[in-house]
Amino acid sequence: MRKTGYEIETCDCNVINEEIIAQVRTKMPDDEILLNLADLYKVFSDSTRVKILCALQYSEMCVCDIASLLGMTKSAISHQLRTLRQTRLVKYRRDGKVVYYSLDDEHVGNIFEQGMLHVRER
Amino acid sequence: MRKTGYEIETCDCNVINEEIIAQVRTKMPDDEILLNLADLYKVFSDSTRVKILCALQYSEMCVCDIASLLGMTKSAISHQLRTLRQTRLVKYRRDGKVVYYSLDDEHVGNIFEQGMLHVRER
DNA sequence: CAAACAGTTGAACACTCACGCAACTGTATT
DNA sequence: AATACAGTTGCGTGAGTGTTCAACTGTTTG
Numbered sequence: 198m199r200k201t202g203y204e205i206e207t208c209d210c211n212v213i214n215e216e217i218i219a220q221v222r223t224k225m226p227d228d229e230i231l232l233n234l235a236d237l238y239k240v241f242s243d244s245t246r247v248k249i250l251c252a253l254q255y256s257e258m259c260v261c262d263i264a265s266l267l268g269m270t271k272s273a274i275s276h277q278l279r280t281l282r283q284t285r286l287v288k289y290r291r292d293g294k295v296v297y298y299s300l301d302d303e304h305v306g307n308i309f310e311q312g313m314l315h316v317r318e319r
Numbered sequence: 320m321r322k323t324g325y326e327i328e329t330c331d332c333n334v335i336n337e338e339i340i341a342q343v344r345t346k347m348p349d350d351e352i353l354l355n356l357a358d359l360y361k362v363f364s365d366s367t368r369v370k371i372l373c374a375l376q377y378s379e380m381c382v383c384d385i386a387s388l389l390g391m392t393k394s395a396i397s398h399q400l401r402t403l404r405q406t407r408l409v410k411y412r413r414d415g416k417v418v419y420y421s422l423d424d425e426h427v428g429n430i431f432e433q434g435m436l437h438v439r440e441r
Numbered sequence: 442c443a444a445a446c447a448g449t450t451g452a453a454c455a456c457t458c459a460c461g462c463a464a465c466t467g468t469a470t471t
Numbered sequence: 472a473a474t475a476c477a478g479t480t481g482c483g484t485g486a487g488t489g490t491t492c493a494a495c496t497g498t499t500t501g
Contacts, residue, residue, distance in 0.1 A: 211476085212387045213417060214380070221377045221388060225370070233438045234431070235369045241360035243489075247353050255343045258336070260448060265334045266343060273490055275449055294447045294498050295335060304437045309356070311433050315426045316355045333446085365459075382478060395460055397479055416468050416477045 240284050241308065245269070246277050249298075250305055253287060257299035362406050363430065367391070368399050371420075372427055375409060379421035 212218060225231075241247060248267055252258060258266070264274045278298060281287040288301035334340060347353075363369060370389055374380060380388070386396045400420060403409040410423035 211383065213383045213477085217378050217380060218384050218388050221374050221380070224377045225373055230435075230438060231369050231373060232366050234434050235364055235366040237434050237437055238360045238363035238369075242357055242364040244354050244357040245489080247357045247360075248347070248350075251347055251353060252343050255346045256339050258339060258343070261333065261335045261446095262340050266340050270491075271448065272450085272492080275447095276489075279449080291498090294445095296448065302437065304433060308430075308433045308437070311426060311430045312356050312359050313352075315359055315424065315430070316352060335447085367459075383476095392461065393478065394462075394480085398459070401479080413468090416475095418478060 237284070240280060240286065241312075243277070245273070246281060249274070249277060249281065250286065250300070251309070253298060253300045254306060254309075257290075257297045259295045259297050261295075263298070359406070362402060362408065363434075365399070367395070368403060371396070371399060371403065372408065372422070373431070375420060375422045376428060376431075379412075379419045381417045381419050383417075385420070 241250075245267065249263055252263060252266060260271050260274055260278065263278075264271045267274070278287065278289075281298075282289070286300065286302050286305060287298050289296050289298045291297075363372075367389065371385055374385060374388060382393050382396055382400065385400075386393045389396070400409065400411075403420075404411070408422065408424050408427060409420050411418050411420045413419075
């Protein structure tokens with residue numbers, strides 16, 4: 198995230214359509230909501246995480262198997278799973294030494310679908 | 320994006336559930352599709368771009384007015400509009416000196432909706 | 442207890458990127 | 472032609488981030 202804190206309320210230009218600005222401003226969701234929205238999409242903006250989430254749609258999987266499936270190290274996968282855990286998109290269960298991950302959000306599939314509609318069209 | 324080119328096909332661990340890996344692999348979409356999907360969400364992963372797209376849902380707007388609405392410079396807005404143009408999420412029309420931007424993709428609203436469902440829940 | 446192994450974590454590094462600045466283009470007005 | 476102004480763009484910068492490496496935790500097995 199870039200904009201840390203200070204939020205300048207000025208801009209370097211004149212307003213052209215004051216009414217439109219006022220109208221749009223009343224209709225816009227709160228800043229915080231839009232910020233959370235951007236943060237959610239940030240999770241989906243890395244191809245490794247997308248692949249992990251996509252794989253988990255079909256089956257719960259352990260770290261080793263995900264790493265093998267994607268041809269990456271356990272460490273790299275574990276780091277990304279941490280992000281997915283923190284945003285509560287995945288959950289896990291332990292079975293001996295093995296940790297199995299699975300989806301923890303019924304929206305993941307829907308979010309993918311909407312994106313796919315856009316991607317497949319071009 | 321990190322993974323530039325070389326795509327190592329090995330991982331540092333043993334496979335635990337070979338069958339599951341094989342099954343999931345057949346069901347997964349092509350790598351390229353998932354990469355494009357991540358790139359699409361990357362556009363939505365910045366709060367400035369989210370705000371711009373959100374504002375344009377209610378009305379077409381010129382650069383000055385968007386800058387005024389968001390309290391940012393014309394330059395910053397113009398930079399982000401460039402990204403949105405390149406991904407064909409917005410289009411523009413010129414009216415004298417003023418350039419009006421508007422949404423160029425009927426999926427934007429749907430993508431927002433799915434994200435909102437997730438965001439509002441916690 | 443020791444060895445083996447699945448998984449996690451912190452530091453370091455390379456790379457990406459949003460923003461402001463300043464210089465520029467293009468259009469309208471006088 | 473000159474001025475004014477909306478918008479764009481290249482550059483520099485500071486902040487963020489995905490991966491690797493190495494050291495670690497936790498569990499199982501001999």
